[in-house]
Amino acid sequence: MTTKATPEERTKLDMAAARATTSIDVPRIRDLLYDGRDKWETSSRILRIMSEDPVFDKSQRPFMNRQERYKRAVKITNRLYELQGTHKWSTAEARLALDLVDEELPMHLSAATFEPVFMEQCGPYLRGKYGDLVINRGIQGCYLQTELGHGTDVGSLETTATYIPETKEFEIHSPTLTSSKWWIGALGRTATHGVVQAKLILPGGKDMGPHMFLVQLRSLQDHTTLPGITVGDIGPKVLGAYVCVDNGFARFDRVRIPRENMLSAYSSVTDDGKYVKPPHSKLGYGGMLWVRAALVGKGGWYMARAATVAIRYCTVRRQSNKGQDGLERQVISYPSVQYRLLPVLSYAYVFILLGRDLMNRVATMSTQLAAGNAAMVPEMHITSSALKILVTSMGSAGIETARRAMGGHGFSEFSGLGRWYADWLPTATYEGDNYVLDLQVVRGALKAFHALARAPPATASPPLPPSAAYLRFLHPSHSATPHADAGADWADHATAVTLLERRAAALVQARAASESASASSGGESALDADMDHRISRAAAEAYLAMRIGELVRGLPGALPAREAVVVGRLLTLGLLALVEGGLVDILSFGLLRGAPGADPSAALRIAIKGLCAELVPEAIGLTDAFGFTDWQLDSALGVEDGSVYQQLWARAQAEPLNATEPVDGYKEYIKPMLERGQRVAAAASKAKL
């Protein structure tokens, strides 16, 4: 039957057929991903309102320049909060609407950086004066940390805040070009106020290091820049990323602010210029951890979108190798495509589920912090760093893998994946550069290692935090099983978890041994330059693997039997792909061995291939479970009904370059070039005669 359909009708038939093969109850899995039917319904309701509102129309978006995109961004932001009033959305619902808007807006940057930092650090006076304005967007904020010459290392910032006891003011000043605040989201053209990180200088010139100050940047009457301040947008980002966001610069020429504008929850300056110390240095960490924790789930949803589009497109795209029905094969039927795509789907599930859990933990920590208890901070700091490193790097790689699996059409802007890749990419650098976070993860691992080494060897249960639980394999109580066998039961997720944990333990042990050797010889460590990155990655993946293992074990309680089996296989696939990615270390330390002369990793790869084959019939169901609407994905290749060619055709017709006939530039440039060529050719032909 399908062979008689025209090729463009066939894509819909292929999609319907694939949807019919799934053995899972899609809504049950969707409820798991959304954390309950209620939340899914709320999300659907808000999404419907936005998608039916012409203000949120996306059809012209691919053709707009930055000014137009910025204007559209503030337009939809304003409309979103109008809708909040109309529909009586709660703060959480408005926040959800902001997540569903499918655009990185200046407002996102305000909400993600300025708001948590200000609300946590402002202290009672500023909270009373500005709290309601911040929460209700009566002022729009930004958070000014990085400078033109200085990155995330706040100790090197040059901007100064000098206290003037005579007037009870701080003087905010940018002494050099390199001290210009730079990269600040929502600063360029939008924000009215900013929290400025600046070196606090006390009377007499004592430098107290970086502190935070609230500075008004623009008039609340007419939005003009206030005196002494130079501010603007820093220009476009690579790859068209964050096109709507006005990352900005600011310079301060001895700008005075009242003493009360120092954010003083944890430290302050008295009227006469004396410094009052913070009660606990770790109390200020909450804001940053919120941002990082939010990234984990967000990255999962980015991967979910990419996997959905690519799996849908590869289901309806046919290529090469004609079958007995005379049709080319569906691209998804190629094992090498499954091998690349399905792990991306797996990681989408993993990070969505772990991201939610992490947000809950940060909330608990935040409550404890407010009560003066910082006990959770160190561990939350390491685990959130570890997950942040992984979700950002695996997210970019996963989106790009999905895009490439789609071949030529994946390169069309209408695929949507370019937009997501570009907007996700900088997460590897911001909110803690991954290379910097690597060092923190390694430091945490070494600390746990030394604590373990100091513990009495007879301790039954080694004293390890969850982030370093994998180090138990270095403890005498776990010293059995020196290596996994190539013929291990790869279908059991525990095989992969153990291997990933043992790998991390081996790397940390090697690093500690090398450190103590170089310390005793007094020389520099001969370790390779990338070792910290390797260790950090291994430690983070060991933690991730342990957490995935927990997820798998929890599935029978969260889903009906069949759904638990299928999602369990999907998560196990992600684990095996992690093992494959870590093979260099695993083989280097002899943790996986096979028969002499045989490739010990072959059985692992065959297991991955087998899991992929089991999962392919469920793939459309597993992506449908994300609950994406066509409006939400805005992808020609990811449409639910599979009509990809009609979509590509229709969108191409809207390209503004097609609007004039002949094209703008023909008369001035193309015509003269053709005529010149024709003259030269005529002369050449004549010369030949």
Next chain:
Amino acid sequence: MTTKATPEERTKLDMAAARATTSIDVPRIRDLLYDGRDKWETSSRILRIMSEDPVFDKSQRPFMNRQERYKRAVKITNRLYELQGTHKWSTAEARLALDLVDEELPMHLSAATFEPVFMEQCGPYLRGKYGDLVINRGIQGCYLQTELGHGTDVGSLETTATYIPETKEFEIHSPTLTSSKWWIGALGRTATHGVVQAKLILPGGKDMGPHMFLVQLRSLQDHTTLPGITVGDIGPKVLGAYVCVDNGFARFDRVRIPRENMLSAYSSVTDDGKYVKPPHSKLGYGGMLWVRAALVGKGGWYMARAATVAIRYCTVRRQSNKGQDGLERQVISYPSVQYRLLPVLSYAYVFILLGRDLMNRVATMSTQLAAGNAAMVPEMHITSSALKILVTSMGSAGIETARRAMGGHGFSEFSGLGRWYADWLPTATYEGDNYVLDLQVVRGALKAFHALARAPPATASPPLPPSAAYLRFLHPSHSATPHADAGADWADHATAVTLLERRAAALVQARAASESASASSGGESALDADMDHRISRAAAEAYLAMRIGELVRGLPGALPAREAVVVGRLLTLGLLALVEGGLVDILSFGLLRGAPGADPSAALRIAIKGLCAELVPEAIGLTDAFGFTDWQLDSALGVEDGSVYQQLWARAQAEPLNATEPVDGYKEYIKPMLERGQRVAAAASKAKL
């Protein structure tokens, strides 16, 4: 002295100091990269003319939309050929100018695809009629192969060319939506003519498969589309890539063309509709190989630009860890940065040098083909595929590695690296999708394997083509040394070459064994889905390694002693990085062993770190040797004098979003939102009282 400089002056001092430390004679190495002083001087002369001409101004480029970029593209193309006339540039010089224009133009696509295909396949009649017009751009061509529903597999194309003996015409027709030609470079708004790939249908309906036909698309009088043809631009590409290029679609509604418009160098149709067979099926391959060969050197120059910018920026950027001088450390001084960046520099040298060699080989092959000798074709096909796979994937990865090494500022469009990444990225898909080429490389390797297996075991010299020379390790004459020792002499490039060759041999042998096992059991091979990709990569890298080995051995004849040593180290670094990237296979097959319990790869990594440390003082010299001008790189972070912060500042001021005060959108959207928030906050404050 340097500590007293302001931070923005210091970058220039750092750059000057780094330039002073280099021990190499930069122009000598530059001459090697440019293939002689003459070519460098020609390039400089043309570059100077272009950079001084306001038509080629780049300052507004980051802010233009697609229509503006397209118009600028045809403007500079026209100007370029005007300059050719003014300065009496040869065809080669005009071609060089086109390479130096720093923009992917519609003309590049015409020159790279239409022109070689047409000139090679057209046959004497069409050459006589159109040859001079093509060469002199009296017509502008495009090459219409891929369709909306069909990729590089020409056997599946749906477009038909039906011969009508009554009028001695072909009827070109697009029977379905999916048969629309799609992605065709320069088709959308520019080309006047196209070579169309279509199924040749003979009278009686016999389908002869794909053949090529010259079809006029637009009027030479006024550029309007000719009757029966629907044509347009397919819309933007991801990441802002190829923004100037009008990749297009076309549909043909029974468009008639004369019989002579079939490209008939190798096959044709007689007046009465009889097919005349091609004399040799391989004669048509020349055009495609030219394109692939050109990509190799081009990729080298892309990596050169990225490495130059990143190394220059990391030389002047200072971050964290203050030294005894009170300054933060130069980023380039961190071993982990060197470890990531210097291999990119190495590969730039490798692909520039090998690309030139490959072009020379294709030229030889082309001359032989013209004389009816296709002996070089199979080997050229495999080696060009192998190098194409590597240069495209290593190029994208290398540019991205360089961008990330620059941290936050690497994310600015003014870095330049986003533009290069986006424009280089699709090379992995076009001119042969890498996943398709993988299969061809594997097929070539297996063919050589079986030929070797059939050869008498006593043969002293195994019968292997250069592309599969690594298989000699499977021959009895090379069966000694079963594995390399971890303590091997890594400074000797031969160590790495041998290891990479043995790895490829082991993988090909395993694949052949598994094939014969599954053939004898009648079942499907249990091999992992990605094995072809692994084998292809290993085979390609073995070939690359052998060629790098040749380059290293040739350096003492090409450069003075000191320069040969330094460039030799740089190339050896690339080899060691290749070994590191292939460690999973190398360890899986036991090709590298260490002491029991020790990490056998540790010594390799320490060797890489050591080479990096030796090369860092030469890094600015080695990048200066590319001879880039600031105009050419157009990168704020890659300026020759190191004044990166002044550059970023100056470019940000030109951002059009900064042009109005307040920003466009304030009155309509930002002001109402702020006022609404202020009302709500006032009400909330009142309620609290």
